[in-house]
Amino acid sequence: MKAMIILNPSSGKEKANDYAEKIDETLREQYDDIDIRKTEKEGDAAAFATEACVALYDAVIAMGGDGTINEVINGLAEQAHRPALGIIPLGTINDFARALNIPLEPYEAISILDEQNLRSVDIGKINENYFANVIAVGAIAEASYSVSPELKTRLGSLAYFMEGAKSFLSAETIDVSAEHESGTWEGQTFLLLAALTNSVGGFEDLAPEANVNDGKLHVFMIKKMSVPKIATLIPSLLKGELEESEEVEYFCTSFLNVSSDKRHVVNIDGEEGEPLPFNAKVLPSHLEIFVQGNNK
Numbered sequence: 001m002k003a004m005i006i007l008n009p010s011s012g013k014e015k016a017n018d019y020a021e022k023i024d025e026t027l028r029e030q031y032d033d034i035d036i037r038k039t040e041k042e043g044d045a046a047a048f049a050t051e052a053c054v055a056l057y058d059a060v061i062a063m064g065g066d067g068t069i070n071e072v073i074n075g076l077a078e079q080a081h082r083p084a085l086g087i088i089p090l091g092t093i094n095d096f097a098r099a100l101n102i103p104l105e106p107y108e109a110i111s112i113l114d115e116q117n118l119r120s121v122d123i124g125k126i127n128e129n130y131f132a133n134v135i136a137v138g139a140i141a142e143a144s145y146s147v148s149p150e151l152k153t154r155l156g157s158l159a160y161f162m163e164g165a166k167s168f169l170s171a172e173t174i175d176v177s178a179e180h181e182s183g184t185w186e187g188q189t190f191l192l193l194a195a196l197t198n199s200v201g202g203f204e205d206l207a208p209e210a211n212v213n214d215g216k217l218h219v220f221m222i223k224k225m226s227v228p229k230i231a232t233l234i235p236s237l238l239k240g241e242l243e244e245s246e247e248v249e250y251f252c253t254s255f256l257n258v259s260s261d262k263r264h265v266v267n268i269d270g271e272e273g274e275p276l277p278f279n280a281k282v283l284p285s286h287l288e289i290f291v292q293g294n295n296k
């Protein structure tokens with residue numbers, strides 16, 4: 001049995017190397033060969049993951065922030081042989097870990113890397129890229145790019161929240177046409193979210209019905225509304241009742257094709273992606289991921 005650890009040494013408040021030692025020790029019990037690959041720049045994590053597929057590794061363990069994990073998923077997704085995926089969250093928000101019920105504490109996440117904790121998980125494809133959590137379009141989705149690394153390190157998710165709040169106040173809407181499995185939605189939206197799982201941007205109950213392998217995207221269109229109305233949405237957002245709000249159009253679909261007359265960049269798993277239009281679809285149960293035993 002062979003495992004590859006893909007590690008971003010710059011994430012996890014520079015403690016990544018200590019975690020790597022611990023993981024090596026844990027995996028020795030199950031795997032004969034363990035390879036540790038350290039990333040140096042963008043693209044390395046995806047290339048290592050593809051190499052692990054081609055060389056028929058049994059497991060790939062991604063250690064880093066959401067950016068690293070997203071790259072690893074992209075590196076695995078196209079390959080015929082896809083090793084089991086372990087995620088050790090070392091970033092600021094760690095959406096993937098939250099969404100999949102993987103412990104946020106790195107040593108605990110290491111402790112669940114056991115074959116009996118493997119679970120099939122859907123992933124999404126948007127144009128030629130893959131995502132595991134959420135795609136978003138709208139001013140608030142673009143806000144995260146303007147958060148400086150210093151502020152992010154100091155304040156964590158609060159930094160995103162502050163930028164998000166600023167963009168909420170500007171309340172700019174987008175004209176979209178969204179084709180889905182039961183029709184086409186056309187209108188003005190303040191924010192479009194299409195989630196594979198129930199956790200988006202640190203809100204763990206955004207789409208309570210979403211299950212990691214239900215084969216569906218859970219789509220929320222937040223309609224054009226006044227600034228005071230926006231404030232009334234916040235309690236529903238926190239309670240996981242967003243889909244019941246009048247100001248929100250909610251539907252489930254296995255695919256989603258979105259276009260707009262203006263240039264808007266799509267946020268893919270928290271990272272800046274390509275501009276609209278996009279064609280997105282779910283690849284059901286495409287990856288086997290180590291998750292906590294009691295995950296639903």
Ligand SMILES: Nc1ncnc2c1ncn2[C@@H]1O[C@H](COP(=O)(O)OP(=O)(O)OP(=O)(O)O)[C@@H](O)[C@H]1O
Nearest residue numbers: 010011039040041042064065066067068091092093
């Ligand atoms: N050795 C390295 N030193 C600096 N940057 C690196 C290194 N290896 C990879 N990177 C870059 O760091 C980017 C961000 O990494 P990642 O998302 O894993 O961590 P993070 O920024 O700590 O997480 P978060 O965004 O949640 O705060 C990667 O997309 C990659 O381009």
